[in-house]
Amino acid sequence: MANISDVAKLSGLSKTTVSRVINNHPYVSDKKRELVQKAMQELGYTPNPSARRLRGQLTTTIGVIVPRIINPFFSYLVNAIEQAAYKKGYQVLICQSYEDKEKELAFLNLLKTKQVDGIIMTSIENDWKVIKAYRDYGAILLCNDYVDQEIVPMIRLDQTKGAYLGIKHLIDRGHKKIAYCTGGLFDEEGKGKDRNQGFQQALSEAGMKINPKWIFINKHTIEDGKQVMRQIVEMKERPTAIFTGSDEIASGMLIEAKEHRLKIPDDLAIIGFDDQPIAEIVDPKLTTIRQPVDQMGEKSIEVMLEMLDNPGMEIKNYELPIELVVRQST
Amino acid sequence: MANISDVAKLSGLSKTTVSRVINNHPYVSDKKRELVQKAMQELGYTPNPSARRLRGQLTTTIGVIVPRIINPFFSYLVNAIEQAAYKKGYQVLICQSYEDKEKELAFLNLLKTKQVDGIIMTSIENDWKVIKAYRDYGAILLCNDYVDQEIVPMIRLDQTKGAYLGIKHLIDRGHKKIAYCTGGLFDEEGKGKDRNQGFQQALSEAGMKINPKWIFINKHTIEDGKQVMRQIVEMKERPTAIFTGSDEIASGMLIEAKEHRLKIPDDLAIIGFDDQPIAEIVDPKLTTIRQPVDQMGEKSIEVMLEMLDNPGMEIKNYELPIELVVRQST
DNA sequence: AATAAGTATGAAACTGATTTCATGTTTATT
DNA sequence: AATAAACATGAAATCAGTTTCATACTTATT
Numbered sequence: 172m173a174n175i176s177d178v179a180k181l182s183g184l185s186k187t188t189v190s191r192v193i194n195n196h197p198y199v200s201d202k203k204r205e206l207v208q209k210a211m212q213e214l215g216y217t218p219n220p221s222a223r224r225l226r227g228q229l230t231t232t233i234g235v236i237v238p239r240i241i242n243p244f245f246s247y248l249v250n251a252i253e254q255a256a257y258k259k260g261y262q263v264l265i266c267q268s269y270e271d272k273e274k275e276l277a278f279l280n281l282l283k284t285k286q287v288d289g290i291i292m293t294s295i296e297n298d299w300k301v302i303k304a305y306r307d308y309g310a311i312l313l314c315n316d317y318v319d320q321e322i323v324p325m326i327r328l329d330q331t332k333g334a335y336l337g338i339k340h341l342i343d344r345g346h347k348k349i350a351y352c353t354g355g356l357f358d359e360e361g362k363g364k365d366r367n368q369g370f371q372q373a374l375s376e377a378g379m380k381i382n383p384k385w386i387f388i389n390k391h392t393i394e395d396g397k398q399v400m401r402q403i404v405e406m407k408e409r410p411t412a413i414f415t416g417s418d419e420i421a422s423g424m425l426i427e428a429k430e431h432r433l434k435i436p437d438d439l440a441i442i443g444f445d446d447q448p449i450a451e452i453v454d455p456k457l458t459t460i461r462q463p464v465d466q467m468g469e470k471s472i473e474v475m476l477e478m479l480d481n482p483g484m485e486i487k488n489y490e491l492p493i494e495l496v497v498r499q500s501t
Numbered sequence: 502m503a504n505i506s507d508v509a510k511l512s513g514l515s516k517t518t519v520s521r522v523i524n525n526h527p528y529v530s531d532k533k534r535e536l537v538q539k540a541m542q543e544l545g546y547t548p549n550p551s552a553r554r555l556r557g558q559l560t561t562t563i564g565v566i567v568p569r570i571i572n573p574f575f576s577y578l579v580n581a582i583e584q585a586a587y588k589k590g591y592q593v594l595i596c597q598s599y600e601d602k603e604k605e606l607a608f609l610n611l612l613k614t615k616q617v618d619g620i621i622m623t624s625i626e627n628d629w630k631v632i633k634a635y636r637d638y639g640a641i642l643l644c645n646d647y648v649d650q651e652i653v654p655m656i657r658l659d660q661t662k663g664a665y666l667g668i669k670h671l672i673d674r675g676h677k678k679i680a681y682c683t684g685g686l687f688d689e690e691g692k693g694k695d696r697n698q699g700f701q702q703a704l705s706e707a708g709m710k711i712n713p714k715w716i717f718i719n720k721h722t723i724e725d726g727k728q729v730m731r732q733i734v735e736m737k738e739r740p741t742a743i744f745t746g747s748d749e750i751a752s753g754m755l756i757e758a759k760e761h762r763l764k765i766p767d768d769l770a771i772i773g774f775d776d777q778p779i780a781e782i783v784d785p786k787l788t789t790i791r792q793p794v795d796q797m798g799e800k801s802i803e804v805m806l807e808m809l810d811n812p813g814m815e816i817k818n819y820e821l822p823i824e825l826v827v828r829q830s831t
Numbered sequence: 832a833a834t835a836a837g838t839a840t841g842a843a844a845c846t847g848a849t850t851t852c853a854t855g856t857t858t859a860t861t
Numbered sequence: 862a863a864t865a866a867a868c869a870t871g872a873a874a875t876c877a878g879t880t881t882c883a884t885a886c887t888t889a890t891t
Contacts, residue, residue: 172614174846184870185871186848186872187849187870187872190849191849198867198868200869217610217614218847218848219847220614220848221552221616221846222555225552225555225846225848225877226847226875227849227850232594232616239580240570241573241577246571246576249570250569250571250597253570253595253597254597257597264562264592265579265593265595267580267584267587274587284551285550286551426784429784449782452756453782454784505878506877506878514841515841516877516878517840518839518841520880521879523878523879524879527839528840530840533839549878550878551876551878552878553877553879555845555848555878832891833890834890836888836890837888838887839886839887840886841882841884842881842884844881845881846878847876848876850873850875850876851873851874851875852874855869856867856870857866857867857868858865858866859865860863861863861865
């Protein structure tokens with residue numbers, strides 16, 4: 172591989188001038204600029220990223236922390252992020268935290284060693300106090316998950332509204348006994364808390380109360396959904412509708428409910444969250460809350476590059492639209 | 502951040518000795534080794550990867566080329582690869598080719614600029630002639646997809662056997678009219694060709710012939726499956742069983758077939774490929790060919806690290822077991 | 832006891848870029 | 862016309878490591 176010295180030699184100029192051309196610095200005459208470009212072309216030269224990094228330059232790599240890539244919500248998000256990044260000449264490092272605090276920190280350490288310019292966190296495991304220290308070493312952007320104050324750039328959805336829309340829809344259909352089954356803890360910060368708030372708001376607007384027996388937390392997978400449904404089937408007093416935190420939980424419930432000969436939505440209405448492909452695969456198709464994953468990915472890269480370009484930029488939060496998609500399960 | 506000179510100073514030794522300790526070189530006395538380690542600990546020192554890369558060392562990063570991460574087969578594969586890589590202290594760069602030759606080459610170029618030590622290709626778009634030139638710049642390992650000769654390390658499955666098992670199973674259930682619906686082209690190299698061979702072998706063993714009307718190629722998605730099913734429904738003479746190239750195609754077919762009031766498996770038997778989660782979600786659950794994705798991911802990293810450790814190593818191919826999982830769709 | 836081989840260590844060169852500093856040349860301003 | 866500001870260029874320092882080479886000290890071999 173040719174290096175900068177080869178280009179300098181071939182063009183009869185100094186490394187400095189070549190570097191200036193590469194980085195679009197001013198103060199290079201058009202004539203020499205052309206000479207350099209011709210030499211670069213001829214040698215098939217590409218600047219060595221490691222050398223640039225070493226000198227404190229950009230790595231053109233950004234890390235994306237996800238809990239697990241096999242979760243379709245996150246694989247769609249990573250897909251959108253990777254595509255947007257590719258268009259801008261950036262690489263994407265995939266970081267699976269598996270909800271582990273230490274793994275998350277290990278990935279944040281990539282900033283310290285300048286292996287990535289920035290990190291997009293789609294989930295947060297550690298306290299923000301711990302994470303914020305890493306901003307000294309590179310850009311951190313939250314996408315999907317979020318913290319309470321506007322202290323870091325975030326791409327977020329109005330989760331409160333999302334949950335509210337779902338519950339309201341169930342209430343409008345005449346349901347009075349509504350269960351709530353979500354990932355995360357009921358009263359945690361961020362997403363969980365906001366959805367919870369939307370849930371409570373819709374309920375109290377309708378003058379309804381929460382039945383604690385119908386609250387299920389820390390559920391994520393299809394299997395979790397099936398397991399919860401088994402519990403519900405055993406109950407003396409069953410809910411008539413269930414609001415879930417993901418299409419996967421909802422699908423698991425729906426499948427298990429069918430095994431028990433329950434009619435969806437007549438015996439039991441189920442509402443998902445995310446609008447993943449699975450929502451249209453199960454039978455009946457899921458009513459769900461659509462999260463605009465592709466937009467989130469694109470916006471994340473857009474904002475991340477802005478942050479890298481202008482590290483002192485004002486901290487802004489971006490909210491994307493969330494909507495209810497009515498199908499057959501309600 | 503502390504650098505190697507700081508460690509050298511604190512331990513009262515030279516950079517050289519510190520470097521020797523980092524890289525586990527022989528010829529360092531135990532006493533000094535301990536001194537260095539203590540100093541590294543005290544300073545919270547981590548070697549700067551960019552500097553190591555610059556000197557032609559490992560990047561501890563490997564790229565994984567997949568067609569698209571949203572395909573569950575590949576997200577599961579990437580998941581397994583990332584986890585295995587993390588355990589060994591390696592990072593994973595996600596590269597989505599979107600079946601585009603140029604994108605694939607752009608990613609292979611990461612080897613040239615030493616941004617990755619090696620690349621695991623889970624799909625091949627360009628001719629092998631083009632790709633093989635990149636081996637000069639780093640390790641290339643094929644996983645899942647493959648070429649015909651043993652000219653590059655490969656992690657593969659016996660696709661011929663996979664298809665054979667599936668078709669044989671259908672024949673054993675008494676089917677005489679079997680359709681074949683797969684991704685890729687019918688006669689291409691690699692996976693497609695081998696599956697095709699298994700298909701033909703099983704058929705000819707049973708003294709059956711191929712009906713060209715029932716061959717569908719270049720199908721991948723759930724939507725493709727639905728679309729093919731619409732074609733089949735229109736046919737005067739319909740097949741009684743369908744062998745597909747993925748659980749997604751199979752699921753799409755199954756869903757569409759149900760819309761047309763076809764009974765699965767009585768009116769039509771459907772068999773998938775991969776054993777993805779969706780196989781157990783659809784109703785009836787899919788009979789399918791299980792590909793051991795986790796094993797493939799682990800083995801890929803194992804072999805990749807071997808290649809990096811010993812670049813001149815003998816080219817070996819590794820074959821993992823493939824099996825039939827009988828559920829309800831056949 | 833003399834010599835060879837193995838062990839242990841550090842100074843300096845090197846990797847491939849960017850950045851600082853010095854210097855020369857134009858162009859603009861008074 | 863004299864001086865300041867803007868433009869153009871390159872030598873050398875720098876980033877943080879690894880590698881080569883030189884050298885000194887042990888231990889093993891004849």
